[in-house]
Amino acid sequence: MSCSDYTNYSEGEPIADTRAPDGPLETRWERRRFAARLVNPANRRKLTVIVVGTGLAGGSAAATLGELGYNVLSFCYQDSPRRAHSIAAQGGINAAKNYAGDGDSVHRLFHDTVKGGDFRSRESNVHRLAQVSTQIIDQCVAQGVPFAREYGGLLDTRSFGGAQVSRTFYARGQTGQQLLLGAYQALSRQIHAGTVRMHPRTEMLDLVVDDGRARGVVVRDLVSGEVSTHLADAVVLATGGYGNVFHLSTNAKGCNTTAIWRAHKKGALFANPCYTQIHPTCIPVSGEHQSKLTLMSESLRNDGRVWVPERAGDPRAPRDIPEQERDYYLERLYPGFGNLVPRDIASRAAKTVCDAGRGVGPGGLGVYLDFAEAIERLGRDTVSARYGNLFEMYQRITDEDPYEVPMRIYPAVHYTMGGLWVDYDLRSTIPGLFVIGEANFSDHGANRLGASALMQGLADGYFVLPAVIGDYLADGPFGPVPPTAVEDAEDEVRQGIAALLAVDGDRTAESFHRELGRLMWELCGMERSEEGLRKALEQIPQLRGEFWRRVKVTGAGGQLNQELEKAGRVADFLELAELMCLDALHRTESCGGHFRVESQTAEGDARRDDDAFSYVAAWEHTGGAPVLHREHLEFTAVRPSVRSYK
Amino acid sequence: MRYTLRVWRQRGPEESGGLVDYDVDGISPDMSFLEMLDVLNERLVLDGEEPVAFDHDCREGICGMCGLMIDGVAHGPERATTTCQLHMRHFDPAEPIVVEPWRAAPFPVVRDLMVDRSALDRIVEAGGYISAPAGAAPDAHAVPIPKADADAAFTAAACIGCGACVAACPNGSPMLFTAAKATHLGLLPQGQPERLSRAEDMLTAQDDLGFGGCTQTGECTLVCPKGIPLETIATLNHDVLTAALRGR
Ligand SMILES: Cc1cc2nc3c(=O)[nH]c(=O)nc-3n(C[C@H](O)[C@H](O)[C@H](O)COP(=O)(O)OP(=O)(O)OC[C@H]3O[C@@H](n4cnc5c(N)ncnc54)[C@H](O)[C@@H]3O)c2cc1C
Ligand code: SF4
Ligand code: FES
Numbered sequence: 001m002s003c004s005d006y007t008n009y010s011e012g013e014p015i016a017d018t019r020a021p022d023g024p025l026e027t028r029w030e031r032r033r034f035a036a037r038l039v040n041p042a043n044r045r046k047l048t049v050i051v052v053g054t055g056l057a058g059g060s061a062a063a064t065l066g067e068l069g070y071n072v073l074s075f076c077y078q079d080s081p082r083r084a085h086s087i088a089a090q091g092g093i094n095a096a097k098n099y100a101g102d103g104d105s106v107h108r109l110f111h112d113t114v115k116g117g118d119f120r121s122r123e124s125n126v127h128r129l130a131q132v133s134t135q136i137i138d139q140c141v142a143q144g145v146p147f148a149r150e151y152g153g154l155l156d157t158r159s160f161g162g163a164q165v166s167r168t169f170y171a172r173g174q175t176g177q178q179l180l181l182g183a184y185q186a187l188s189r190q191i192h193a194g195t196v197r198m199h200p201r202t203e204m205l206d207l208v209v210d211d212g213r214a215r216g217v218v219v220r221d222l223v224s225g226e227v228s229t230h231l232a233d234a235v236v237l238a239t240g241g242y243g244n245v246f247h248l249s250t251n252a253k254g255c256n257t258t259a260i261w262r263a264h265k266k267g268a269l270f271a272n273p274c275y276t277q278i279h280p281t282c283i284p285v286s287g288e289h290q291s292k293l294t295l296m297s298e299s300l301r302n303d304g305r306v307w308v309p310e311r312a313g314d315p316r317a318p319r320d321i322p323e324q325e326r327d328y329y330l331e332r333l334y335p336g337f338g339n340l341v342p343r344d345i346a347s348r349a350a351k352t353v354c355d356a357g358r359g360v361g362p363g364g365l366g367v368y369l370d371f372a373e374a375i376e377r378l379g380r381d382t383v384s385a386r387y388g389n390l391f392e393m394y395q396r397i398t399d400e401d402p403y404e405v406p407m408r409i410y411p412a413v414h415y416t417m418g419g420l421w422v423d424y425d426l427r428s429t430i431p432g433l434f435v436i437g438e439a440n441f442s443d444h445g446a447n448r449l450g451a452s453a454l455m456q457g458l459a460d461g462y463f464v465l466p467a468v469i470g471d472y473l474a475d476g477p478f479g480p481v482p483p484t485a486v487e488d489a490e491d492e493v494r495q496g497i498a499a500l501l502a503v504d505g506d507r508t509a510e511s512f513h514r515e516l517g518r519l520m521w522e523l524c525g526m527e528r529s530e531e532g533l534r535k536a537l538e539q540i541p542q543l544r545g546e547f548w549r550r551v552k553v554t555g556a557g558g559q560l561n562q563e564l565e566k567a568g569r570v571a572d573f574l575e576l577a578e579l580m581c582l583d584a585l586h587r588t589e590s591c592g593g594h595f596r597v598e599s600q601t602a603e604g605d606a607r608r609d610d611d612a613f614s615y616v617a618a619w620e621h622t623g624g625a626p627v628l629h630r631e632h633l634e635f636t637a638v639r640p641s642v643r644s645y646k
Numbered sequence: 647m648r649y650t651l652r653v654w655r656q657r658g659p660e661e662s663g664g665l666v667d668y669d670v671d672g673i674s675p676d677m678s679f680l681e682m683l684d685v686l687n688e689r690l691v692l693d694g695e696e697p698v699a700f701d702h703d704c705r706e707g708i709c710g711m712c713g714l715m716i717d718g719v720a721h722g723p724e725r726a727t728t729t730c731q732l733h734m735r736h737f738d739p740a741e742p743i744v745v746e747p748w749r750a751a752p753f754p755v756v757r758d759l760m761v762d763r764s765a766l767d768r769i770v771e772a773g774g775y776i777s778a779p780a781g782a783a784p785d786a787h788a789v790p791i792p793k794a795d796a797d798a799a800f801t802a803a804a805c806i807g808c809g810a811c812v813a814a815c816p817n818g819s820p821m822l823f824t825a826a827k828a829t830h831l832g833l834l835p836q837g838q839p840e841r842l843s844r845a846e847d848m849l850t851a852q853d854d855l856g857f858g859g860c861t862q863t864g865e866c867t868l869v870c871p872k873g874i875p876l877e878t879i880a881t882l883n884h885d886v887l888t889a890a891l892r893g894r
Contacts, residue, residue, distance in 0.1 A: 064780040079701060080767050082807055083709040099787065135783070142783035144776045144831050146800040153790025171800060177708055178803060185775035192771040200764065223756055252703040286676045291684055292705050393707070396731050399676075462780040508691050510684070554696045560757045562699055563691060 005625045006578035007537050009586065012620060012627040020124040020424035025637050029128040032424065033467050037474040044069035045195075047473050048232040050217055052204045052259055054081030056176070056454055057437025058238030059183035060461030066190030068466060070473075073230055074187070075199045077222060077254055077565075082184040085240050085252040086457065089176025090297035090390065092160065092168035093454040095133040100157050100166040106130045109167065111638055113452060116162040116342055117417075117445020118592035118608060119640040120272070120616070122633060124424055129443050129452075132459040137169055139462055143182040147171050160450035161298055162342040162645075168451045173297055173389045179454055183461070199230075203565065205493045207235065207263045207433065210485040213478060214263075214433035218493045222565065225558040227493055229486045233476040234432045234469060237263060238461070241416040241438035243276065245573045245580065246525070247517020249413035250282060250295040256569040257576050260420050260439050268428040269618040269629060271421035271441035273576065274584035277448055277593045278526050279414035280346035283397055283407075284366045293412040294397060296369070296390055298450045301339045303374035303383065304407070306330050306346070308367050312357035318368055318406050329353055337645040344447045344593045344606075345645060347411035351526050352604065354410075361408040370406035411526060415453060417444045417593065418583075421618040421631075425468040426460060429618075432478075434469060436460035441616065446592025497557045500567045505550035509567035512547045516570070516577060519543070524581050529597045533585040537578060544574040579619060579626065586628070589613045610640050647673045647734070650742040651686065653698055659754045659762075665744065675735035679722065680705060680712060682734055683745075699758040707731040707871065710806030713813070714759055715746040720810035720869040728808065728871040748813035752820075752856045763809045765855045766823060773847030774827040776836050789835050802829035804872040811866035811874075817858030822866040824848050825878035832885060842892065845885035 021028045021035070039047065047070055051062040054076040062074040076084060096109040110130040114121060137155070141147065147169050148156040157166045171178040190196040201222040208216035208229060216231035242257035243249040264270045281296045307328045309321055329349060331338045341349075350367050353359065360366045375383050380403065384391070391402045398408070419441040426434045426442075437457040444452060523536035547570070555561040590599040590606035591613070599607045616631040648671045656663025670686045677685075680702050687697035702712040707728040714729045716722035722732045737743060747755050752765040805826035812820045828845045831837035837844070853859075860879060867876045 060780070067779045078703055078709070078711060079763060080710075080807065082767070083703055083711050085704070085709075087709045088704045088706055097786070135781075137786045138783040139778070139780055141786040142776070142778035142836055144778075144799075144834050144836050146796055146803050146830065146834070149791055149793045149796040151793050153792050153796075154787055171803075174708065174804065177806075178800075181803065185770065186778070186780075188767065188771040189775045189777060198767075200767075252709065253705060254703050287674055289674065289677050289681050289685065291678070291681050294706055393731070396727065396733070399733075399735065466780065506692070508688050510688055552691055552694075554691050554694060560699060560760070563697060 006582045008625040009582060009628050010625055012629045015618060015629050015631040018122065018423045018631065019427070020122070025123060025127045028124050029131055036468055036471040039470045039473050041069050045071055047071065047476050048073065049234050049236060049469070050075070050230060050232040051236045051238060052217060053084065053238030053240060053437070053439070054184070054187065055084035055086035055238060055240055055437060056180055056183055056457030057461045058236070059084065059180060059187050060458050061236055061238060061436060061465050062196050063183060063186035063190050064462050064466045065469070066193070066195035069195065072190070072196040073199065073232065074196050075202050075204060075217070075219060077201065077203045079200055081187055081198060081200060082181065084180060085255050086180045086454070087177045088252060089454055090173045090295065091299040092158065092170035092175045092451040093136070093179065094160065094167050094449070094451040095137045095169060095455065096130055096167060097134050097137060099155055102165045104165040104167050108165065109133060112163050113443070113449060114445070114638045115643055116447055116449040118447055118643055119445065119610070119614070119635065120591055120633065121443055121445030123635060123637055125443050127637070128464065129456060129459050132463045133455050135463060136455060136458045140179060140182050143186060145171065145178045145182045158299060158302055159340060161301065161340050161346070162449040170299065173387065176454060179458065204239070204259045205262065205496070205568070206489050207266045208481065208485060208489045209266050209430060210481045213431045215478065215481045216486070218489045220493070223560050225556070225561060227490055227497070229490055231481050233473055233478050234434060236434040236436060236465065237420065237439050238437045239439045241419070242573070242576060243413045243416050245516070245577050246413040246520050247513045248285065248290060248293050248521070250279060250293050253292060256572065258569055258572045260435070261572045261576050263420060263428070263430070263433060265621050267430050268433060269421040269620055270418070270579060271616050271618045272418040272583065273580045273619065274524065274587065274594055275417035275446050275592065276413060277343060277415040277417060278347040278411045280343055280350055280411050281369060281409045282412035283394065284361055284410040286362070294393065295412070295414065296394060296407065296409060298343070300369060300387060300390060303378070303386065304339065304369040304371050305373060306339055306367055306369055308353045308358040308360060318360070318370070327353070327358070334645045341645045342447060342449065344595070348526055348595060350411055366408035366410045368406035369409045371402060372406070375403065413521070415448055417441065417446060417448055421616070425471065426465055427472070432472065434465060436465055446594055496568070497564065500551065500553050500564060500571065501557060503548060503551050503553070505552045507550045507552060509551055509553065509563060509570045512543065512551060513570045513573065516540070516543060516574060520577055524584055527595050527597050528584045530585065533581050536581045537585070540574065540578045540581065547571065547574055582626065583617055583619065587613055587617065614640070647675070647739045649673055649682070649737065649739050652742055652744045653759070654746040655698065655758055656755050658757060663755065673734050675733065677734045678705065678730055679716070679732040679734065680730050699760045701760050702730055705730040708806060710808040713748055713808045713810055715748065715813060717744050720748065720813045721871055726871055726873050728806070748809055750812045750818040752818070753809060753812065765857070766807055766809060766820060768855055769820065769824055769848050769851050770827060772851035773840070773844040774831070776831055776840060778836070791835060795833050799830050799833040802826045802833070802874065802878050805874050806872055808871060810869045810871065812857070814865040814869040815858065816863055816865065817861060819858045819860045820852055821860035821879050821882070822870060822874055824852055825882035826874045828882040828885060829878040832881065842885055842889035845882055846889045849882070849886055
């Protein structure tokens with residue numbers, strides 16, 4: 001439907017102000033909090049804040065804003081706020097507590113995160129994240145989150161990729177679930193207290209902007225199909241990542257880009273859309289029917305060893321291949337970090353050995369993750385206590401027992417570092433529109449370290465947003481929104497729905513999603529090239545044209561209609577995909593999860609180009625060719641270096 | 647492989663429903679039950695029919711959104727397994743598979759296989775939390791918690807809120823769900839101050855919402871995908887009794 005032109009772009013003004021205080025990094029957050037204006041408690045209930053999304057970011061934000069006394073409206077598309085995609089996070093959450101006494105500190109977590117992000121994130125934000133991390137653990141324990149403990153009753157931690165200290169707190173393999181239930185319970189308490197009104201099974205389809213400010217959302221009630229508008233003094237988007245643009249990913253089926261994409265079309269800049277994280281340890285695809293991919297937590301790399309047969313096409317069963325004919329390629333190539341190298345490196349290494357014909361399992365798209373040595377060293381019971389539920393999940397899906405045969409794993413799309421651009425105060429470029437959690441672009445640069453998304457979501461929701469939103473709301477309430485602004489926004493949404501229903505073609509929305517996913521995986525996935533990206537930029541508009549000629553959506557708009565929901569999401573993915581490819585094409589360097597084949601070292605490692613690309617690419621939607629705004633990145637505390645994990 | 651399905655179709659809560667037979671072809675043993683329904687739905691759409699509505703999201707057995715009665719058993723024949731983690735290798739193509747929604751008075755059918763389980767959220771809202779506003783927490787190591795207690799709390803905390811226990815219970819009681827929450831929080835030192843009021847408030851909400859009472863039939867634990875133990879119910883009952891004795 002959109003007539004945007006993504007084969008081209010023009011240069012806009014650089015982004016001058018990120019609202020970050022200057023001066024010493026260590027005290028910036030303290031000074032920002034002190035400088036932020038406060039809203040008097042009696043006035044808070046006169047101010048309405050909409051929070052879209054109830055994952056770790058949105059759930060914790062809505063609960064905390066409710067505790068502060070604001071009038072909060074909360075939305076999610078699931079039937080209960082407790083089911084947001086954050087629930088599926090397995091491995092853990094980072095925090096610079098240094099409980100393990102192994103030399104961790106706020107500065108080290110900050111340093112590791114900036115380095116892990118391949119020097120493409122904003123120092124002030126990352127430093128704040130590291131500072132706040134310690135409070136998160138305190139908060140969650142106070143709520144009753146049952147983190148793993150040692151026999152002495154203290155909290156247990158483990159190591160995750162990209163770190164040489166043990167700073168990852170976990171609750172068996174269900175960390176996200178337990179953290180989300182903590183946030184959900186806090187949210188439930190506020191719903192009971194009447195400060196938060198919850199709207200489950202409701203999808204945001206557009207943003208209401210009036211007089212230059214974000215003032216509300218147009219939503220569709222997924223049960224009745226009714227389209228309506230909710231107004232507020234500020235809108236917070238916490239709608240998660242857009243990894244499902246690849247169709248197959250580890251994200252929940254409903255994860256989508258609709259909320260942030262439509263806000264982008266209303267004026268919010270979209271930053272670094274091409275930064276995608278491919279997770280190295282997922283269960284390989286088993287067939288055409290595959291509807292999603294299942295992650296096997298990265299924590300498994302603490303004790304599991306990754307290998308492939310030395311010889312391409314070795315037909316032997318893994319246990320019949322003797323030690324000296326195995327290639328533990330991560331340990332060989334990266335002796336410093338071994339199996340714990342960051343995700344982008346582990347993923348590409350897996351692709352390289354599979355491309356060389358040494359992959360295992362169906363189609364040769366897999367590598368072994370072997371626990372034999374760990375079971376011998378620690379005993380089966382210890383291994384089972386650490387990873388039992390993951391082993392079970394693996395066996396249920398593949399019908400193979402990982403205690404007996406090594407797991408087979410392969411990389412899959414997992415997380416999107418890109419998202420709506422926000423400043424230090426989490427404000428997007430539309431005044432009054434805040435963006436938190438995976439939906440924003442902020443803290444992870446070009447590659448997110450394991451266990452840092454949960455940390456960021458909760459930092460944003462419990463601590464950062466509640467501390468800075470008052471500075472904006474202190475100017476409110478912002479007065480009534482003219483009915484025409486609401487009608488216009490609703491009309492646009494109704495027309496969009498009618499257009500999807502009117503096509504009445506001969507292909508399902510799912511079939512388009514599958515095709516788009518394959519195209520993106522091939523041309524804008526683990527490796528990207530100019531040629532491939534140009535091809536993608538030709539093919540995506542064609543596919544989108546075909547979608548709008550041939551998609552078939554049954555039923556009507558004024559009823560529960562899951563086909564209509566899916567078609568709307570696929571339509572948005574078909575637009576976002578192009579911006580991702582354009583962003584990937586313009587960034588001719590390799591960095592983090594973005595690997596351009598043209599920019600690599602002799603050993604095949606990513607080669608950054610700091611002189612040309614040390615910036616955040618923030619894209620403006622124009623309807624025609626997008627406009628690129630650059631936010632230059634400055635490093636004062638960590639010197640950009642070649643990221644080495646050898 | 648080819649299967650015959652008998653699927654409950656119902657347009658809305660007020661309308662009557664019934665079982666409709668469908669044949670689905672091209673099913674592989676590695677497909678999940680929901681992927682099999684995806685195959686059916688894509689075909690229905692292409693035939694111009696409305697697909698079968700069902701809830702799902704994570705497809706990893708953790709969000710608690712999916713849940714179907716399969717041949718009369720909540721989440722189907724495999725123990726400790728959610729519907730999304732159930733694979734077709736467990737079904738014999740020679741036998742028709744009957745697929746129905748959860749059935750319980752407080753879970754009205756929304757459409758087809760989808761039900762409204764928001765009553766479970768109301769139970770948690772009534773008291774299923776520890777009051778700990780953000781920003782005021784003491785250091786996480788201030789109170790060590792014996793590993794055994796932490797582990798037991800975790801076991802109860804694993805409930806995914808799917809509602810299978812209610813669907814399986816002859817009385818339509820959510821007791822296992824409520825007890826799981828009461829036990830999780832009640833076993834932790836942080837949960838002590840509100841322990842008795844929490845148990846009582848959740849139980850009162852449960853009754854007010856029209857759920858049935860618990861007569862300890864134990865059907866719930868048989869279908870619970872997370873293996874929530876029946877003893878949690880004893881813990882809850884003990885707390886409620888103590889609250890009554892203290893004249894709360
Ligand atoms: C399998 C898996 C395992 C992971 N493990 C880890 C881990 O161990 N450690 C770690 O740090 N990170 C992990 N991650 C990443 C992490 O889980 C996510 O990045 C994080 O949970 C995102 O949280 P969020 O609050 O931003 O969004 P989400 O949890 O995705 O929540 C999005 C919310 O927005 C709502 N929503 C979306 N669109 C709309 C709309 N249009 N209208 C209304 N509502 C909408 C949804 O209903 C939902 O409530 C994992 C991710 C996956 C996929
Ligand atoms: S107790 Fe078990 S069956 Fe009941 S809601 Fe929780 S996980 Fe589901
Ligand atoms: S879809 Fe999430 S538990 Fe089944």
